[in-house]
Amino acid sequence: MLDQVSEFLDHLETLTQQHVPQGYSAPLVGGSSGRPRFSITEEQLRFLIEYNFSTRQMAEILCVSRRTVKRRLRWRIVIHGGIDGYSRLVVFLKASSNNRSDTVFQSFVEAIGQYGLPSRVRCDNGGENNAVCLFMNVFRGFTRGSALRGRSTHNQRIERLWRDVWCGISNTYYALFMLLESEGKIDSTNEMHLWALHYVYIPRINRDLQLFIHQWNHHKLKTERYMSPHQLFIRGCLSQLTRNQTGIRGILGADEEPVADVNIPPASEEVTPQAFHTIFHWPESVEVPANHFNIQAGVMGQLVQQVNPLGGRHDDLGTDLLEQVINFLGNIPQPI
Numbered sequence: 001m002l003d004q005v006s007e008f009l010d011h012l013e014t015l016t017q018q019h020v021p022q023g024y025s026a027p028l029v030g031g032s033s034g035r036p037r038f039s040i041t042e043e044q045l046r047f048l049i050e051y052n053f054s055t056r057q058m059a060e061i062l063c064v065s066r067r068t069v070k071r072r073l074r075w076r077i078v079i080h081g082g083i084d085g086y087s088r089l090v091v092f093l094k095a096s097s098n099n100r101s102d103t104v105f106q107s108f109v110e111a112i113g114q115y116g117l118p119s120r121v122r123c124d125n126g127g128e129n130n131a132v133c134l135f136m137n138v139f140r141g142f143t144r145g146s147a148l149r150g151r152s153t154h155n156q157r158i159e160r161l162w163r164d165v166w167c168g169i170s171n172t173y174y175a176l177f178m179l180l181e182s183e184g185k186i187d188s189t190n191e192m193h194l195w196a197l198h199y200v201y202i203p204r205i206n207r208d209l210q211l212f213i214h215q216w217n218h219h220k221l222k223t224e225r226y227m228s229p230h231q232l233f234i235r236g237c238l239s240q241l242t243r244n245q246t247g248i249r250g251i252l253g254a255d256e257e258p259v260a261d262v263n264i265p266p267a268s269e270e271v272t273p274q275a276f277h278t279i280f281h282w283p284e285s286v287e288v289p290a291n292h293f294n295i296q297a298g299v300m301g302q303l304v305q306q307v308n309p310l311g312g313r314h315d316d317l318g319t320d321l322l323e324q325v326i327n328f329l330g331n332i333p334q335p336i
Helices: 003-017 042-050 053-060 066-070 100-116 127-140 157-183 191-217 230-240 246-250 272-281 296-305 321-329
Strands: 079-081 090-096 121-123 147-149
Touching: 042 053, 079 100, 079 157, 090 100, 090 191, 121 127, 121 191, 121 321, 157 191, 157 321, 191 230, 191 321, 296 321
Parallel strands: 121 147
Antiparallel strands: 079 090
16 A cells, blocks of 8 residues: 555645745656655755754755655654544554554554454544555445544644653654764664664663553543543443444444445456545555665574663663664674
8 A cells, every 4th residue: 555645645735835936846756656756865854954944844945745854854763653532542652663554553453452443533644544544444334434534633632642752752762862873873874773773762662652651541631520541431431331332332342343335346347436446546655764774583583682672771771782783783794
């Protein structure tokens, strides 16, 4: 799934930002298939970051969407999340090294196992949400609004959550990675350094995210008579228990079969209706560039035995582990 739809949405968002003439815009380069891509070099982004331009300002300067800028930035670590719109219960937060739809879907499935299948989901138009939306439409039905998509500003719960995640976790790692770069300990243009950074810090970020989820879901909300999101979720479920609503049945596991009235045409048909073409033919895309540094299985086993990414002293924030991993990788014999 993914690339053309995501880039088309980027293009539409870009057009809405171009209200005044610009002196420069990122050039488009064509490929063998699909629509042209914006050509934005890492040097351009480094230059703008060095002068403390915000993501919005960089997008305006380059005449592209903010999402186009974000997905080209730096350490290739993304955090995906889900939150219950009624109770504010965080159902998942997970950091990974890619922005693929199957990665988001895996977190969604794990959340279903813990909290049940929702009646509807709301998400933005990013391609990383395509697999979740497809699943909801197939399971719950295409014509009932099972997957509501729109601008991220329409999803206030998750937008507020991102602010709290930034204040509680993300900004700490951002400052740490910036410090490591300024001291010359990592180079974000070096694939080996990025691989080592992911090996050490993605598990640590996920550990902190799990702690954040626990604290968030059990903190008291003044506007809800000092009940926690977890308590609100339970109370909401119990209050709707006898109303036979779709979401409650999903939580109780009472409807584990998809809707039976979805008229999906057979694969052998030559003509595919436009509605189904839109749903089922998303091109695959990886918005976060893949790391091209490879390590053999035997060497990986040695590294796992030597360096536990969740180990080390608590006060060094994993910097000694990162140095060990970089030194280990640098001493791997390279093929001639």
